[in-house]
Amino acid sequence: MSGTSADGADIAFASFSPVRGNIACRFRSFYSVPYPRDLRERVLRISEAREADKEELCRLSMTLGDFFASALEKAFAYLEIRPEEVAAVGCHGQTVGHYPVKRRGFLKETGASLQIGEPSFLAQRTGITVVSDFRPADIAAGGMGAPLVPAFLGILLRGRGCFSSFQNLGGIGNATVVSPQGKVLAAFDTGPGNLLIDGAVRRLSAGRRTMDKNGAWALRGTVQEKFLAGLIRGDRFIALPPPKSTGRERYGRPRxxxxxxxxxxxxxxxEDLLATLTAYTAETVRLAFDRYVLPKWPVKEIFLGGGGGKNPALAAFLAARMPGLKIRATETLGLPPQYIKAAAFAFLAYLALCRQTGNVPVATGGNPAVLGKISPGSRGTFMRVSPPS
Structure with a gap:
């Protein structure tokens, strides 16, 4: 999995099995491989370009596929896992364009989303069947192609005895609300996650830093409330009702x-700018919950995921702005925050091979759909997948 932040590949090894009409999940190991600087710059350039260089887009997709295969091979070696132990790989790819607003297509209006990173490299190099390119199926079914993680979060947060929520804080922030029984009640993007924070750090450090590690700059600064209020007023996305989705196209370099x-x-x-941008993310989350979540459901806790889940400044700002809710770490669920999405797309690959729908209509606005495209591996290991009853 590589998200909107475009910082590398996160790999989660997980197993799924049917249990009494539900699906049980277990997490074995995790591994990350950062993008080399030049590869990351290529990804950011193509993601933020108004017009894409066709040759560069084609070559970058192949390069990323090769990188993902290499990253998985490194994970196998480091974690001492044999490819024969793995039934399938779920590969989200790298998003380079996400346009959920529908425009006229051939016969009907449709959104658009593009993830690159050729999965054939993974299938050829490892012999393992690969499921990839999950978002187009939801778009074809009338959805926005995002968010797709909620199906997994319903399994992860089921049975907690209260209404729970998960707030992803990757490049983009998104919220998911889950009932005590594991039903996904709502899921939508809330606004910026780390995208503006990381971008500001890169810009202000002349590329020497890629993130505000441990929220250090933000914690030394002071939130400029007047400036923050202007950011909120100028952000039309946060006033839109769910379901809704956004990306780098709104919160990228021009912004x-x-x-x-x-x-x-x-x-x-x-430091004050980083503190204010961090508060901007926290405030968009608060507004989303105050407007679209808490009036409907008595949510008691929020789990923080994504890179922002490791940012103490962001967690502190959220706790200060949302004092009625318990801010929790995903480690208590058995998953480090940066690997939630990697585990989620492993789960979606499992569902695809079982011919089970993977999108949540209340989240994407689409009809139920089986997600993903299959690149068969030479081992035929996907036959070992056990479908839910």
Whole structure:
């Protein structure tokens, strides 16, 4: 899995099995391989370009496929896992464009989303069947292609004895609300996650840093409330009702450059800008819950996932703005925060091979659909998958 932050490949080894009409999941190991700097820059350039270079897009897809295969081979070697032990690989790929707003297609209006990273490299190099390209099936079924993690979160948060929520804080923030019985009640993007924070750090450090590690800059700064209020007023996305989805197209480099220019005009220090951008993410989450979640469901806890789940400043800002809710770490669920999505797409691969639907209509707005495309491996190991009863 590589998310909107485009920082590398996160790999989760998980197993799924049917148990009394439900699906049990177990997590074995986790591994990450960062993108080399030049590869990350290529991904960011193509993701933020208004017009894509066709040859570069084609070659980058092959390069990423080769990188994903290499990353998995490194994981096998480091974790001492044999490819023969793995039934299938779920590969989300790298998103380079996500346009959920529907426009006229051939016969009907449709959204669009593109993930690259040729899965054939994984299938050829490992011999394992690969399931990839999950989002188009939901779009073809009338959805936005996102968010797709909620089906997995319903399994993960089932049986907690209260209404729970999961707030992903990857490049983009998204919320999922789950009933005590594991039913997904709502899921939608809330606004920026780490995207603006990471982008500002790269810009202000001239590329020497890629993130605000441990929220250090933000914790040394002071939130500039007037500047924050202007960011909220200028963000039309957060006022939209669910279901809704967004991406780098809204919160990428053009938006960041305007924010940095305004911050310099207002005389904000580096630390104050990072504190304010971190508070911006926290405030979009608070507004989403106040408007679209808490009036309907008595949510008691929020689990934080994604890279932002490891940011103490962001967790502290959320706790201060949402004092009625318990902020929890995903480690208590058996998963480090940065591997939630990797585990989720392993789960979606399992569902696809079992011919089970993987999208949640209340989340994407689409009809139920089996997600993903299959690249057969030479081992034929997908035959070992046991479908839910």
């Amino acid at each position: 960041l450059e305007k924010i940095i220019a305004s911050a310099r005009k207002e005389g904000l220090s580096r």
